[in-house]
Amino acid sequence: AQSVTQLGSHVSVSEGALVLLRCNYSSSVPPYLFWYVQYPNQGLQLLLKYTTGATLVKGINGFEAEFKKSETSFHLTKPSAHMSDAAEYFCAVSRGTSYGKLTFGQGTILTVHP
Amino acid sequence: NAGVTQTPKFQVLKTGQSMTLQCAQDMNHNSMYWYRQDPGMGLRLIYYSASEGTTDKGEVPNGYNVSRLNKREFSLRLESAAPSQTSVYFCASSEAGQGWVETQYFGPGTRLLVL
Numbered sequence: 669a670q671s672v673t674q675l676g677s678h679v680s681v682s683e684g685a686l687v688l689l690r691c692n693y694s695s696s697v698p699p700y701l702f703w704y705v706q707y708p709n710q711g712l713q714l715l716l717k718y719t720t721g722a723t724l725v726k727g728i729n730g731f732e733a734e735f736k737k738s739e740t741s742f743h744l745t746k747p748s749a750h751m752s753d754a755a756e757y758f759c760a761v762s763r764g765t766s767y768g769k770l771t772f773g774q775g776t777i778l779t780v781h782p
Numbered sequence: 783n784a785g786v787t788q789t790p791k792f793q794v795l796k797t798g799q800s801m802t803l804q805c806a807q808d809m810n811h812n813s814m815y816w817y818r819q820d821p822g823m824g825l826r827l828i829y830y831s832a833s834e835g836t837t838d839k840g841e842v843p844n845g846y847n848v849s850r851l852n853k854r855e856f857s858l859r860l861e862s863a864a865p866s867q868t869s870v871y872f873c874a875s876s877e878a879g880q881g882w883v884e885t886q887y888f889g890p891g892t893r894l895l896v897l
Binding site: 672677704709710711712713714717758769770772773774775 | 786822823824825826827830840872874885886887888889890891
């Protein structure tokens, strides 16, 4: 079975500071990894995804994530936080044999202070 | 191009009542999904439909039924609502090219309160 753990249900940063949201996964087969963002009262939208190839993945809105197999991690970063980044972020994992089925982490709420 | 739409946006039910949540997508996607979102638990898959005419159980199917009416529409039915089904329900869709790597597109959600 596959699982995802997001470390920290709430993260608070100042505007302009580094954003780091942590995600660790477990999977018995090579995983495909995703980060989704949910703005208040909206559905989820894809930030970025890792399938194969380059382990540093760049997404929308200046976010990026690095797949580290040895650490079973896929942390999300952004060099400089903006007020508009305030949202809930979800890490998810999919297995090649689980047709389209995603397993989500519990989510991390990011708060950005002026 | 509206993407994924869901109706209703909000619903209050009494225990034992039934209702159907509607979902439609206009992206010509083959696969559709129903999730529920509860605080601190992320999203959990209820049912999915890999293609028109097929449906399969996800992680938490008990108390729910689904119908893939056609390629565009995928409905979720609660036959006898229970307070434990109070949640936010999301519908999603994706292309069926390479299922496990494809991006899922989400609707805005339906907030359901069961009293």
